[in-house]
Amino acid sequence: MTEPFTADDDGVLQTLVRGLDVLRTVADMDGQATARTLSQRLGLSLSRCYHILRTLKATGHITRLPGGKLGIGPGGAALGRRLHAGLEPPPELSAVLTRLHLRTRETAYVSGWVNGDITLLRFVSAERAPGIGGLDVGYTGDVHARASCRAVLAHLPPEQADAVLRGDRLRRLTPRTQCDPDLLHADLTAIRRRGHAVDLEEFRPGLCCASAPYFDRDGRPAGSYTVSAPAARFGRSQRDLVAAVQEAAAVATNLIAGRGPGRPAGVTPERRTRAG
Known part of the structure; x- marks a missing residue:
């Protein structure tokens, strides 16, 4: 029947x-x-x-x-x-992604806004890293548990970030997933201050991520660059991975602004946010 x-x-x-x-x-x-x-x-x-x-x-x-x-x-x-064709990032942002992957030898991701959602646009997998089941181009879910999303949310006006989080189900994906709205907002404040986000086994057990936002011409967060690694390896190389995603995000920001691939001159994420 x-x-x-x-x-x-x-x-x-x-x-x-x-x-x-x-x-x-x-x-x-x-x-x-x-x-x-x-x-x-x-x-x-x-x-x-x-x-x-x-x-x-x-x-x-x-x-x-x-x-x-x-x-x-x-x-x-x-x-x-059709999905991949509609979400393919501009060639210059894809080139930054490839450079990030080659520098870290880890799986690298670029995300951006699509129809109001922070969306995974493309990734390059590392041969030595496990895949993340269910995470593919076009993924928009679980923004509270993903460094790539929190890196962007941290630079939105608080009311916009709150609206995005309220639209999320705040599922507990691992024992380390943070689901308390107040603690999530406190984390966003810390991310905005330091300029990068980390996910320490919050999205998948045994996997950690580092992410940094890139910005559009008006100083608004346009997306993020992220790398993921098994927890043990991430613990040994977290400082280098954070530096790599921050450099990738800075290069992308400059390319979008038409300044070339160099690092921004004296512009911190907080200044860019206030300017936007």
């Missing part, structure tokens, strides 16, 4: 949510997904999982691979191509 379309009080269709969860997990598992593993990972009954998979296969969003495994189909791949 076809499952009815049920909605929460906020109008969210749970059937659609489950279908998207299945599609996202198939992509994350990179050709290793099966109906049984998806059922176990997502807490779905096997029959419901099969029903969702048949629908996604019929629409071309997933395909069956040799050995009974599942992968992204042409419909899903087309969505990915």
Whole structure:
């Protein structure tokens, strides 16, 4: 029997949510997904999982691979191509990202504003670092737990930062995730003062990040550059990683302003914020 379309009080269709969860997990598992593993990972009954998979296969969003495994189909791949094309950062910002990755040899990310959300625009993975499941181009969630987002929020007017945080679910993703609004605002004040943000296993266990914001011509925060590393390695090289993301952000700010790639002359993040 076809499952009815049920909605929460906020109008969210749970059937659609489950279908998207299945599609996202198939992509994350990179050709290793099966109906049984998806059922176990997502807490779905096997029959419901099969029903969702048949629908996604019929629409071309997933395909069956040799050995009974599942992968992204042409419909899903087309969505990915359109997403990447719409979010590709300008070439000069991509070049800064590549330089950051080569300098640190860690996974590097650039984020920016897209339709009012702080959005992951592009990343370059490190061979020696584990991937972050579920974090891909276009990701906008969990701003409270990600250094890349807090680095930007710290330089917004307080009422705007508060509005963004109130729109987030403030999920506890790890034992170290900070979910208290007052403590988050205190952290934003500290980030604005020192010019960078860190995530110490707040988004994913065993993974740490450093991030610094870059600014537009009017001194408003336009996005951030971030690197991630396993916790043990991050602890040994945090100072160097912070310096690397701050330099990348300064270069991007100058390129946007048309000053060339040099460091800003005597301009601190707090001055840029006041000027904006």
